[in-house]
Amino acid sequence: MSDLALVGIDLGKHTFHLHGQDKYGRELFRKKLSRQQMMRFFANLSACTVVMEACAGAHFVARELTAMGHQAKLISPQFVKPFVKGNKNDFVDAEAICEAASRPSMRFVSPKTEAQQTLSVLHRLRESLVGERTKAVNQMHGFLLEFGVSLPQGLAMMKRLASVLAEHELPVRLTVLLQRLHDHFVYLDEQIKALDKELVCQLADDDLGRRLLGIPCVGPITASLLAVEMGDGQQYGCSRDFAASVGLVPRQYSTGGKANLMGISKRGDKNLRRLLVQCSRVYMQRLEHQKGPLADWERSLLTRRHSNVVACALANKLARIAWAIAANHTEYEAGPSTIAA
Incomplete structure (x- = not known):
């Protein structure tokens, strides 16, 4: 495959569909491979340009292919969709990726490093925990309101829920359930604070992050x-x-x-x-x-x-x-x- 210039990959969870073409856009091969087969295939292939959609797992594959000597490029999926010809299938998607990458004015996404992806996971985990904490607070507000107890908004009141429950005559079983929900709230709050500390520590070791804090x-x-x-x-x-x-x-x-x-x-x-x-x-x-x-x-x-x-x-x-x-x-x-x- 000395004429091979461009390979498009339609990424999947277990299987990957490849479309290879030369510099004139002529199709050279179509392959359906597993993850291990694909890595072995590219390890034995001469250096070329490999293009994928920027989606889950794309940044990891891009780093692996770059380490093998290939040039990995990522394209936003919205820029690939106009190049899909006829009915949609995985091989047609791989061909459309090659077609989109051939455009001189195409914009590409820079592959993320492991550190960037790890920090991104930390942010998404923190956002998820904040959402769960908000849900727990809203549930406590709603349950108490059904029994005639109206509390001010904010997290400060939730942290001293025990004193609030002592001031009102509520069913014993309801108090036990609310205390269990409050324990869950305290756990989420501690996890969020731990992630915040980890975020600050990671940022202290990052030169760009330190400079951005000056804004x-x-x-x-x-x-x-x-x-x-x-x-x-x-x-x-x-x-x-x-x-x-x-x-x-x-x-x-x-x-x-x-x-x-x-x-x-x-x-x-x-x-x-x-x-x-x-x-x-x-x-x-x-x-x-x-x-x-x-x-x-x-x-x-x-x-x-x-x-x-x-x-x-x-x-x-x-x-x-x-x-x-x-x-x-x-x-x-x-x-x-x-x-x-």
């Missing part, structure tokens, strides 16, 4: 997730490209030479976008204590736009600042204020 109102959770999603930032041409990948730029629907910009596109990682918007809202709450060009720009924008619009605009700005710090290997500098206090 105003960006904490360890947002900084570590930015480091995971962005990497060194070289896969993005400019700061706006990164902001667009997070979904913080206007969605465009233009025709006939008339530009029509709508709300933000909300593409990419919704968790990262939510964290950036939360950081911007915290910045707005403490705006009177902020200095520098960013604070001046924020104050002037608030005089003519709604606070929700300003929050999204500032989140866009924070994403651009984060990309500049990663791509240029610099640190955040507030700079002098341009508006007199």
